Amino acid sequence: MIETNFAISATFLAYLVMMLVIGYVAYRQTSNSSDYFLGGRSLGPWPAALSAGASDMSGWLLLGLPGYAFASGYEAIWLGGGLLVGTWLNWLVSAKRLRTYSIVADDAITLPEYLSRRFNDQGKLLQIISAIFILLFFLFYTSSGLVAGGKLFETVFGLNYQTAVIIGTVCVVSYTLFGGFLAVAWTDLVQGLLMAAALLIVPIAAMNGGFGQLESDLAAINPELLTIFNDNEGKPLTAIAIISLVAWGLGYFGQPHILARFKASRTNRELTTARRIAVVWSGLSMAGAMLVGLVGLLYVTNQPGLELADGERIFMILVDAMFHPVIAGILLAAILAAIMSTADSQLLVSSSALAEDLFKPLLRPNATNSEVVMVGRLGVVGVSIIALVLAFNPDSTVLGLVSYAWAGFGAAFGPVVILSLYWRGMSKFGAAAGIVVGGLTVVWWKQQTGGLFDVYEIVPGFIFATIATVGVSLLAKPDQEVEYLYDKFETKLETLD
Numbered sequence: 075m076i077e078t079n080f081a082i083s084a085t086f087l088a089y090l091v092m093m094l095v096i097g098y099v100a101y102r103q104t105s106n107s108s109d110y111f112l113g114g115r116s117l118g119p120w121p122a123a124l125s126a127g128a129s130d131m132s133g134w135l136l137l138g139l140p141g142y143a144f145a146s147g148y149e150a151i152w153l154g155g156g157l158l159v160g161t162w163l164n165w166l167v168s169a170k171r172l173r174t175y176s177i178v179a180d181d182a183i184t185l186p187e188y189l190s191r192r193f194n195d196q197g198k199l200l201q202i203i204s205a206i207f208i209l210l211f212f213l214f215y216t217s218s219g220l221v222a223g224g225k226l227f228e229t230v231f232g233l234n235y236q237t238a239v240i241i242g243t244v245c246v247v248s249y250t251l252f253g254g255f256l257a258v259a260w261t262d263l264v265q266g267l268l269m270a271a272a273l274l275i276v277p278i279a280a281m282n283g284g285f286g287q288l289e290s291d292l293a294a295i296n297p298e299l300l301t302i303f304n305d306n307e308g309k310p311l312t313a314i315a316i317i318s319l320v321a322w323g324l325g326y327f328g329q330p331h332i333l334a335r336f337k338a339s340r341t342n343r344e345l346t347t348a349r350r351i352a353v354v355w356s357g358l359s360m361a362g363a364m365l366v367g368l369v370g371l372l373y374v375t376n377q378p379g380l381e382l383a384d385g386e387r388i389f390m391i392l393v394d395a396m397f398h399p400v401i402a403g404i405l406l407a408a409i410l411a412a413i414m415s416t417a418d419s420q421l422l423v424s425s426s427a428l429a430e431d432l433f434k435p436l437l438r439p440n441a442t443n444s445e446v447v448m449v450g451r452l453g454v455v456g457v458s459i460i461a462l463v464l465a466f467n468p469d470s471t472v473l474g475l476v477s478y479a480w481a482g483f484g485a486a487f488g489p490v491v492i493l494s495l496y497w498r499g500m501s502k503f504g505a506a507a508g509i510v511v512g513g514l515t516v517v518w519w520k521q522q523t524g525g526l527f528d529v530y531e532i533v534p535g536f537i538f539a540t541i542a543t544v545g546v547s548l549l550a551k552p553d554q555e556v557e558y559l560y561d562k563f564e565t566k567l568e569t570l571d
Contacts, residue, residue, distance in 0.1 A: 081398075081399035081400045081402075081403055082230060082399050082400075082402060082403040082406065083231075083403075084403070085400060085403025085404055085406075085407060086230075086403060086406070086407060086410065089404075089407040089410065090245070090410075092264075118339075118340055118344060119339075119344045119345075119347040119348035119351060120263060120348075120351060121262070121263045122335050122336075122338065122339045122340075122344070122345070122348040123347075123348040123349070123350075123351035123352035123355065124262060124263045124266030124267065124351070124352075124355060125262035125263060125266070125335050126332050126335035126336075126348075126352055127161075127266050127352050127355050127356055127359070128262040128263075128265050128266035128269060128416070129262055129331050129332065129335070129416050129419040129420075130161075130326075130329065130331075130332050130416070131269070131356075131359065131416070133218065133219055133221075133222025133223070133226075133409060133413045133416070133472055134218065134222070134472050134473060134476045135269060135273070135359055135360070135363050136222075136269065136272070136273065136363065136366075136389050136408060136409045137222050137225065137386040137387070137389065137409065137472045138218075138222075138386060138471070138472040138473035138476060139153070139154065139360065139363040139364060139367070139473075140363050140364070140366040140367040140370065140385070140386070140388050140389050141367065141384070141385035141386035141387075141388060141471070141472075141473065142367065142385075142473060143363070143364040143365075143366070143367025143368055143371075144367035144368070144370050144371050144382075144385035144388050145306070145367075145385050146299075146305065146306055147292070147296070147298070147299025147300060147301075147306055147368065147371075148299060148300055148301055148302045149302060149304075149305060149306070149311065149319075150364050150367065151302050151364070152302060152311075152316055152319035152320055153319045153320075153322055154360040154361070154363075154364055155320065156319060156320035156321060156322045156323035157322050157323055157326075157356070157360060158323075158353070158356055158357050158360060159320075159323050160322065160323025160324060160325065160326040160327075161323075161326060161352060161353055161356045162349070162353045163323070163326070163327075164326035164327055164332070165336075165345070165348070165349035165352055165353070166349065167327070167492065167495075168327060168333065168336060168491060168492065168495065169336040169339070169345045169348075169349065170336075170342045170345050170567070170570075171495040171496070171563075171567065172188075172333060172336045172337060172491070172495060173336050173337050173339055173342060173345065174342065174563060174566055174567045174570055175188070175192065175494075175495060175563045176188050176337045177566070177570075178559065178562055178563045178566050179191035179192050179559065182337075183337075183426075183430075184330075184334075184423070184426045184427065184430055184431060185204060185208070185330045185333060185334070185423075185487065185491075186200065186201040186202075186204035186205050186208070186427060186430075186431040187201060187430065187431065188337075189201070189204055189490070189494065189505055190204075192494050192505075192556075192559065193494075193500075193501065193502035193505055193552065193556055194502070194553065194555045194556050194559065195502045198435040199502070199506055200502055200505055200506055200509075201431045201435060202431065202432060202435065202436065203506055203509055203510060204427075204431065204487070204509060205427040205428070205431035205432045206432075207482070207483075207486045207487075207509060207513045208330055208423060208424065208427040208431075208483075209424055209427055209428060209432075209457065210482070210513070211478075211479045211482035211483050211486070211513075212420050212421075212423065212424045212427075212457065212479065213457060213460055213461050213464065213479075214461075214464065214475050214476075214478050214479040214482070215416075215420050215475070215476065215479035215480075215483075216417055216420045216421065216424070216457060216458065216461040217461040217462075217464035217465045217470070217475050218465075218472050218475035218476045218479065219246065219413045219416055219417040219420070219461075220239050220242055220243050220246070220417075220458075220461055220462055220464075220465035221239070221465045221470045221471070221472050221475060222242075222409065222413050222472050223238070223239065223241075223242025223243070223245070223246065223410070223413045224236075224238040224239035224242055224465060224468075225238070225384070225386065225387060225390075225472075226238075226242065226390070226406065226409045226410060226413070227239075227241050227242055229387055229390045229391075230390070230406055235468045236466055236468075239462065239465050239466060240462065242413070243458055243461075243462050243465075245410075246413065246417040246421070246458070247421070247454060247455060247458045262419075265408075266355065268404075268407065268408045269359060269408050270355055270358055270359045270362070271408070272404075272405045272408035273358075273359050273362030273363050273365075273366060273408075274358065274362045275405065276362075276366055276369075276389065276392055276393060276396070276405060277362060277365035277366050277368075277369045279396055279397075280369040280370075280373065280392055280396055281365075281369055288368065288369065288372065291372050292368060292371070292372060295371070295372070295375055299368075299371070314526070314528050314529045315528075317529060317530070317533060318528070318529050318530035318533070319530075321529075321530050321532050321533045321536075322477075322480065322530070322532070324484050324485075324488060324532050324533070324536050325480040325481065325483060325484030325488070325532055326484070326488075327484060327487070327488035327489075327491060327492055328483040328484040328485065328486060328487030328488035328489075328490075328491060329480075329483050329484070329487075330423045330483065330487070331416070331419040331420055331422075331423050333491065334419075334423065341570070342567075342570045366388060366389050366392065367385070367388060369392065370385075370388035370389070370391065370392050371388075373391070373392060373395065374388070374391070386471060386472055386473070389409065390406060390409070393405045393406055421454045421457060421458065422454075424453060424454070424457045425450040425451065425453045425454045425457075426450065427453075428449060428450065428453035428456075428457075429446045429449040429450035429453060430446065430450075433446065433449045434446060477530070478516075478520060478531075480532070481516045481520075481530060481531045481532035481535060482513055482516045482517070482535075484532045484535070484536060485512035485513065485515060485516045485531070485532050485535025485536050485538075485539050486508075486509050486510075486512040486513035486516070486535070486539065487509065487512070488512070488536055488539070489508050489512065489536060489539040489540040489543055490505050490508040490509055490512075490539065490543055493508075493540070493543055493544070497547075498552075498557055498560045498561075499547060499548070499551065499552065500543065500547045500552060501546070501547045501550050501551055501552040501553075501556065502552070502556070503546050503547070503549075503550040504542070504543045504544065504545075504546040504547030504548075504550065505543060505547075506546075507542040507543060507545075507546040508539040508540070508542050508543030508546075509539070510542075511538050511539050511541075511542035512535045512536065512538065512539025512542070513535070515531070515534055515535040515538045515539070516531045516532065516535040519531040519534055519535065
């Protein structure tokens with residue numbers, strides 16, 4: 075357990091104050107709903123890229139991925155590689171077209187709003203269905219952040235796990251209620267840089283003799299850790315196992331909080347620069363995270379009497395063992411940065427889904443701005459409380475909770491978003507079918523075990539959602555207004571490029 079001391083506590087406090095100051099400055103520039111939810115579409119390439127990356131990776135990058143590498147060795151390369159390719163493809167395939175189409179669709183702000191306007195859905199069916207699935211899967215995603223925060227405060231300050239989770243939740247909720255999208259994006263820029271620096275500094279400092287010596291030492295412990303085709307027991311990885319790991323990359327196409335960064339970018343041209351920054355940042359960060367797990371395994375093995383039941387704590391253990399408390403405090407603040415950068419985005423999207431996409435169209439179509447904002451803020455608190463209950467189990471893993479939410483979003487929205495950007499013949503009924511089939515497939519598949527059911531649920535979810543979207547769209551074709559909007563989008567895309 076890390077010794078609680080004044081230096082670490084002071085560093086944490088200074089970090090929180092700095093984030094609040096940045097958030098307050100951004101908050102002062104927020105004057106309307108477009109500012110609040112998309113930052114007035116004013117993000118440059120650096121904040122767009124690092125905000126997308128930081129809000130994507132969360133505590134998973136500093137806890138979940140190092141923990142996986144700690145337990146499985148080079149097998150983690152399949153997971154990291156799939157995510158890196160997914161990052162690149164998402165920026166390449168979706169970014170410019172989604173930003174353009176959201177502008178053409180009457181400046182659509184939220185993902186449900188974009189889908190509703192893209193398909194001229196006067197009955198708001200798409201908006202309501204989308205909001206329901208967003209709230210469902212963000213409960214698990216937000217819960218993963220609270221678990222990460224609980225492990226951080228428990229390890230750093232020696233608190234009871236449940237108490238630590240509550241404190242972490244209060245920090246995140248207070249921060250999210252304070253600022254809007256612009257505050258989130260600016261703080262994500264700082265947090266993303268801090269996360270990447272921490273993940274590179276810690277393993278480099280911990281390695282004695284460089285990477286070659288690390289591989290030699292790991293081979294002496296268990297040579298199976300150094301192959302990507304066997305597990306740590308020497309058994310060959312099955313096709314299902316490899317597909318499941320690589321398929322994590324499919325999740326990017328349907329994550330509402332990542333897609334929001336595309337829509338918020340300043341220009342289409344700058345999205346190319348942002349893509350390069352995002353890919354480099356993701357590659358370096360994930361390589362560092364895997365190295366943390368491998369170096370940590372060697373460290374734990376060489377410490378007589380040290381047992382680590384939870385590999386997701388290895389980053390914190392290394393930081394405590396190797397750095398002065400002041401430096402340790404800064405590096406540990408990177409975990410808090412990762413948690414906050416994702417949780418604030420998730421809660422903001424959940425808030426907009428509840429207020430703009432459920433409360434207003436279903437209960438009070440004539441609701442005032444103040445009523446919508448109040449419902450949104452109550453939604454932040456409500457989602458946080460339910461996520462807190464899910465996070466209370468001390469055996470919960472960050473990776474496990476993230477994998478479920480990641481698959482849910484990827485399957486429910488990924489195929490629908492991609493097809494909506496490239497297919498003129500897609501209809502609102504096809505979009506609705508894709509969202510429902512993709513989301514429910516993930517929920518049902520997760521409950522099954524054995525044989526083909528061992529494949530990561532995002533794979534069947536993505537496939538069945540695509541089939542449902544295409545099949546229903548061919549049966550229930552779009553109306554002329556939807557086709558006209560698509561033609562208008564293609565014209566606008568040429569202008570903006």
